[in-house]
Amino acid sequence: MTRESTHRLRALVPAAVALSLLITPAVATAQQDTPARPCFDPAAPLSVEEQRLDDVLVAGGPAVGPELVRLAGFTASVQRFTERLCATPSARAAKQLVSSTGADLWKTAVKRAQSTQTTWDAYDDRPLYWARLHLTKALRQWTPRNAVSAADRAALLESVDRTSRGVTDVRFPAQPGVRRIVVTGFDPFQLQGTSVRRGNPAGAAALQLDGKVFDTPEGKVVVQAAVLPVLWGAFDEGVVEAVYGTALEAQVKPDAFVTISQGRPGRFDVERWASRWRGGFPDNNDASSRGPVPDAAGWPQPSTEFIETTLPFQEMIDAGTGPFTVQLNRSFCEWPVGSVPGTGPMSCRTDEPTPGAAAASGGGGDYLSNESMYRANRVRTGLGATTVLGGHLHTPVLTQPVDPAALTDAAFEAQRRDIANQAVALVGVV
Structure with a gap:
């Protein structure tokens, strides 16, 4: 059968x-x-x-x-x-x-x-x-x-x-002296075979953050969150812009954006660069897409190959949120000036993009996590919200339960909790 x-x-x-x-x-x-x-x-x-x-x-x-x-x-x-x-x-x-x-x-x-x-x-x-x-x-x-x-x-x-993702629920009350942050996480992904039980700590962090109020020495900070799909098609249809662009067009506007996704084992990365390139890795519907990040209809689309974070990365690194290391990831890749994007070797470095070169990947790669940062901050700059902070946080990888027939175990739950709680703390630093 x-x-x-x-x-x-x-x-x-x-x-x-x-x-x-x-x-x-x-x-x-x-x-x-x-x-x-x-x-x-x-x-x-x-x-x-x-x-x-x-x-x-x-x-x-x-x-x-x-x-x-x-x-x-x-x-x-x-x-x-x-x-x-x-x-x-x-x-x-x-x-x-x-x-x-x-x-x-x-x-x-x-x-x-x-x-x-x-x-x-x-x-x-x-x-x-x-x-x-x-x-x-x-x-x-x-x-x-x-x-x-x-x-x-x-x-x-x-x-x-x-x-059901919270996309239509991102709104802030008019409260004087309160700062506001919009955050997104992601669905589980790479669910083939026994990996169908995977979770995503970025999604877990978003659920912990929605509606959260931080009390800081500078006053209260309110967070609104949503969870993004791992689907190229949904990104083409403007789901990222529906979160962040709509928030910027509201009467009460946010002060910062933080896109969050799962990244590398054992560490948090604040990504310095987002790139205008998708590499084609299959999404949750096994669909692929490769090429420059498409425009989203109805939103301003400034043409830029790379967008740099404006998050306070040094404060996030120095905050001692633990238990995982936090670092600024400065890496990026580009197609050399004069070459055809998508063909030939890429140049990968940790300094500054070359003027006139086409983006090949940001610090977070060329998948939907990179694209969430790129799209959120493209619409931010397109709407002229230059004073709004924006950037991306990659969490450590969440492993799976040891028993391949188990949905959970104590170590899996503890690791997810540690990652999500540290992500919450890092958003509080922003």
Whole structure:
């Protein structure tokens, strides 16, 4: 049996369960001799990410994504959405359901992350990721009474995705004397095989930071956070600009940006340079993209090959946040002046980019972490917010539980907590 056919057979179960939950006794009596119209099409194609909802660590074991959703207490919310969606007759009628469910999922995940009363580790960022995929899978397979156009379905998918990431929730109250920081983390990634259980400490840090208030000698600092997808296509559609550009266009504006992602083992890096080049490494949908970072429609796009951090990196290094070393990463790579970008050897250094040379990679490489820094600060400079600080923080790599059949262990949880807490402390230094 192929992987695709296996996924399709498994998809029949939740659709049938959701349907049975929606048939009231009166309806069931009236339809005893008439097969009910299904509200989900299990044959509708899913994204690669959504297909991983079926992935297990060992044969006969529970599917990783749904199990993490259950352990975190999100299952009821997912089922409630599926049931209500099944009863919704049209895309127009689904708009409010979709946006409110996504926003509620984000708020629930933040509340759980910052709670001391959880039965499953509060720092685990993975349940939010997998719960969101349950919602998008249901939307992709939904077959309401009134047909849904491809454009309407895409709009609903974008709505539930962005609201459940906190993208639409980045706003600050008007409080005099308060400084404001916008932060983003990332979803788990590289989830093939037994790596389906991976987490991302940058996402865990974002959940800890959303709504956090720091008391500093200079006054209060308020943080708003969101979690970005590991998808080239979502970046093309402007998800980064939707976070940072929208924040800059609000009446109460931020004072600093910090994009955060997972980087190298054993250390934090404040990246000096972000580059206008994507290297094509596959994303969470196994899609690749290589070339200059595309523009995002509707936002100013100043043309620049490299953007330099304006974060107070020396203060971050000297703050003694521990337990990991913090350093400024000065490295970058460029295509030599006169060469064709993407061909031939790159020149990699730690000094200053050459005037006229095309960017090949920033200190954080040429993947989506580099691009999050580049896009956030490109829109910052494009909107003329030159006094707003901006830059990128790479966390240490979070390893996986030792037992390949385990979702967690004490060392894994302790490492994630240490990384996330130090990231929070470093944002406080900013």
